[in-house]
Amino acid sequence: MADILICSNCGNVMKARWFVCKYCHQPRWKMIAPYFAWGSIFLVGVWWLVKNESPASISANDPFSLFIPIIVVTFGILGVIMLMIAIFATLRGLTVRKMPASNHNKISSDYYTPATASLAATGPGLLNSPVKGPSLPIQATLDEPEEANFEQPHVKIIYCQKCNHENPPNALKCQNCRKNLLPGVGASQRVAILISAIFIATLSVVAAILIYRFKPEIGGKDLLYLLALIGFGAFILLFGLILTFRKTALHERYEMRARRHVSSNPWQAIADLSSAINMAPQIQAFDYLLERAKLYQGLGKNAEARADWQHALENINQRIAVPNASIDLFKQRAEIFDYLGMEDEYALQMLEYTIEKEKTFKTKRKDIAMGWEEGLKKGSEDMQRQELEKLRTEIMTNQRYKIIGHCKKCRSMVDLNARLECTNNAKHQKITDIRPIIR
Numbered sequence: 130m131a132d133i134l135i136c137s138n139c140g141n142v143m144k145a146r147w148f149v150c151k152y153c154h155q156p157r158w159k160m161i162a163p164y165f166a167w168g169s170i171f172l173v174g175v176w177w178l179v180k181n182e183s184p185a186s187i188s189a190n191d192p193f194s195l196f197i198p199i200i201v202v203t204f205g206i207l208g209v210i211m212l213m214i215a216i217f218a219t220l221r222g223l224t225v226r227k228m229p230a231s232n233h234n235k236i237s238s239d240y241y242t243p244a245t246a247s248l249a250a251t252g253p254g255l256l257n258s259p260v261k262g263p264s265l266p267i268q269a270t271l272d273e274p275e276e277a278n279f280e281q282p283h284v285k286i287i288y289c290q291k292c293n294h295e296n297p298p299n300a301l302k303c304q305n306c307r308k309n310l311l312p313g314v315g316a317s318q319r320v321a322i323l324i325s326a327i328f329i330a331t332l333s334v335v336a337a338i339l340i341y342r343f344k345p346e347i348g349g350k351d352l353l354y355l356l357a358l359i360g361f362g363a364f365i366l367l368f369g370l371i372l373t374f375r376k377t378a379l380h381e382r383y384e385m386r387a388r389r390h391v392s393s394n395p396w397q398a399i400a401d402l403s404s405a406i407n408m409a410p411q412i413q414a415f416d417y418l419l420e421r422a423k424l425y426q427g428l429g430k431n432a433e434a435r436a437d438w439q440h441a442l443e444n445i446n447q448r449i450a451v452p453n454a455s456i457d458l459f460k461q462r463a464e465i466f467d468y469l470g471m472e473d474e475y476a477l478q479m480l481e482y483t484i485e486k487e488k489t490f491k492t493k494r495k496d497i498a499m500g501w502e503e504g505l506k507k508g509s510e511d512m513q514r515q516e517l518e519k520l521r522t523e524i525m526t527n528q529r530y531k532i533i534g535h536c537k538k539c540r541s542m543v544d545l546n547a548r549l550e551c552t553n554n555a556k557h558q559k560i561t562d563i564r565p566i567i568r
């Protein structure tokens with residue numbers, strides 16, 4: 130892998146976007162400091178604009194009077210978000226657990242392979258329709274799993290988060306400092322969540338007040354926007370209060386302890402993830418299966434890792450039948466096919482995902498947006514459409530796979546390109562019954 134980042138404290142592999150090592154909470158100040166700096170600069174700039182450049186009133190004939198409030202709200206939101214990210218990362222970094230060099234992870238470079246990293250990054254989703262096209266031999270894969278030996282002869286030790294004392298795997302409290310060995314979300318994280326919620330809610334209310342101040346004769350759609358802004362602030366505050374004071378579920382406690390032991394004792398991490406899998410709801414259990422498979426793969430236990438990916442596949446298949454399920458499960462199942470080495474199944478499933486995902490877009494490729502609201506929506510969907518097109522292009526470079534559809538102009542089934550256009554004539558618009566096939 131190129132550009133691998135290794136934590137200087139625990140020796141585990143880190144992703145480039147991490148502000149804090151998720152295993153030992155070692156902060157990356159080179160990432161955090163710019164957020165403090167730019168967040169402060171944005172807020173100071175907002176304060177200066179409000180104090181010195183605020184127009185007395187807003188007029189449609191004076192673009193400058195409209196420009197200043199937009200700049201104030203935009204940069205105010207950016208500044209608060211950047212500062213909250215930096216504060217949250219700093220508070221979490223204060224809980225860093227220093228580890229001796231002898232406990233540094235020796236196998237962390239094997240934890241994140243391209244396949245496992247993409248699976249771990251994929252969130253849980255559901256599917257609302259069966260796969261079209263050629264049937265996928267999923268059941269055959271699940272009926273004949275490789276033999277897996279789940280016996281763990283390795284010693285499992287729970288390291289205290291506070292004093293790093295070694296405790297037996299059945300201990301509830303540290304034998305040295307009596308700290309709970311299965312704690313929930315820490316006080317610093319709860320405080321950071323609450324502060325973030327209060328800041329964002331306050332910013333929303335202040336923005337609403339500024340809008341009302343500059344445009345007192347507000348009405349119609351503008352009034353709805355004003356109420357939506359206040360409602361958004363209230364929702365964020367309520368959500369933050371719920372996250373701050375809620376009790377941490379037992380399966381989440383096991384998962385948190387597993388993450389702390391990935392570098393120091395991966396077999397204890399596997400044991401904790403196994404407990405979390407047995408207790409968690411179906412969606413969370415899927416994520417834990419991915420994490421445990423990743424650990425097994427890093428330890429060279431490929432049979433156990435493969436069995437976990439097969440169980441994850443079963444988990445997805447059980448959710449396919451759920452009414453009104455999310456289409457994102459197409460992508461998750463395709464990625465598991467890829468890890469299991471099922472090339473044809475991966476290609477067909479991923480192509481099906483891109484086709485069905487594009488059907489959910491409200492705008493078309495050649496539509497012209499009318500107004501800024503439609504412009505934002507179309508811009509967002511065009512970006513997603515480009516990503517889907519890029520993914521189809523990569524898969525269809527293999528001549529074995531193609532997409533077909535019924536062209537009304539051609540009056541027959543025709544091959545389609547990566548843009549889902551008729552290859553006979555790209556101007557033919559009405560294409561139906563689009564599906565991927567194997568040549």
